[in-house]
Amino acid sequence: MKVVEMENICISFGENRANQDVCFELEKGEVHALLGENGAGKSTLMNILYGLYKCDSGTIKINGQEVQMDSPRTAIKLGIGMVHQHFMLIPQFTVTKNIFLGMKESGFFFNEEKLNKEVQELNDRFGFNVDPTAYVWQLPVGVQQKVEILKTLIRKAKILILDEPTAVLTPNEVEDLFVSIRKLTKEGYSVILITHKMEEVLKYTDRVTVMREGKVVATKKVSETNLNDLAAMMVGRDVNLSRNLKPQTPGDVLLKLENVKVKDNKGQYIVNGVSLEVRAGEIVGIAGVDGNGQLELGEAIVGLRKIEEGKVEICGQDTTNATPHKILDAGLAHIPDDRHKKGLVLPFTVKENLILGLQRDKQYCKGITLDYRKVEQSAQKLAEEFDVRPRNIELQAGMLSGGNQQKVILAREVSRSPEVLIALLPTRGLDIGAIEFVRSKIVNERNNGKAVLLVSTDLDEILSLSDRIAVIYKGEILDVVSPDTPVEEIGLLMGGVKRKAEEVSQVG
């Protein structure tokens, strides 16, 4: 039985035809993956199904009935729930309060105990294991994700749209999530899953629809496709993500960390004395399971988090707890892990975002004002070079797809021509074509003699980009190894297991 039938859906944003004659169906009880490059139109199509955008033409049927999807309220009434690419929870509220927010139950007669029980029932039924009384700020992202799903279930959704739910999850959390999703589909729920991870599509879903440039390329049974097939349909060309680093001898130390200690948001030490050097012309990758202090360390280096003890030097200058300005001037650029909160000003145009922080640069100044023609020219050039799509620098950054927002940040940071580049989860949420692109730009920086510190929870990424790999565990660098080290050994280190030198020599 078909629960969703979208036929010939079209929508344009100005010149940009985001969905062109898109047909999409969802069967009852299936997990249907929606795959496609950044900007292909996946979120747009789902926003139409959820009543957030109104399509220019096309029809939508739910359970065989044609409907006018004029608002999310209508969609919810029809049993559709959506978890967005970026969560919309209120950190200071409890799980239960978040789940019932906006419903009549959370009004004047808010009976927390009774509602906690309701949440607990769903928890048990689908194996979510979320504490209803916990505050959202206390929860890891994997659990927050489940809160978002519970929120749709409480509203009686039978059709779930999950927009890149796994982009920020660790492998275990992903596994967990899909166990729950399977429980849902067994009970007759149907799931649309947007993702960039093809392995995930192959492992956990039933059917897949691939989109490219606003159109559907194909819909296939997962059993009748494979990795190469999917990649080819997605980007329409071969993609090479394998290691491509020419050997080169590193130069001077450009980034030096000495016994750095940093606290997390709860005031606990999360980085416990990290010492590390990164030289000109090398990429040092920090490998580790999410939550072992790698992001906090990165934030401390770039001036977004206080350094409690220890010292950071950039190009020989002490930048410990210096202002972000001073750190930039010392020669540092950085690709942040959360492009919405830290990387972009979403209501600003692409052009403005591209020169953010560069406005003090003399080449963009005319007297005391900005030289707008110069800004325009170099923004246009950057947009071309970094393939920002659509190529319209007057567009608000918030209107770009996730992957294209990331390209804007990368363009801006690299164009500062820094000596030291800190890249924090630089390819999160990107399609494979864009991942290839971003990685090649990072390697370029290294080849041009810059020092790069890469933090990624994706071990494949670390292996394919690093000259040396520092493994972080519970806020300490357990070891620094070469990228030829067997993966199992690195995996053990990431889990906190370090083989002693004697043991290794005994083994031979």
Ligand SMILES: Nc1ncnc2c1ncn2[C@@H]1O[C@H](COP(=O)(O)OP(=O)(O)OP(=O)(O)O)[C@@H](O)[C@H]1O
């Ligand atoms: N509200 C909007 N106003 C203008 N343009 C928009 C708007 N929403 C989306 N677009 C444009 O529509 C196109 C499709 O975007 P969409 O967000 O659907 O891509 P996506 O496939 O979800 O990409 P990603 O994988 O990066 O999330 C993009 O070119 C985007 O810039």
Ligand SMILES: [Mg+2]
């Ligand atoms: Mg999207």
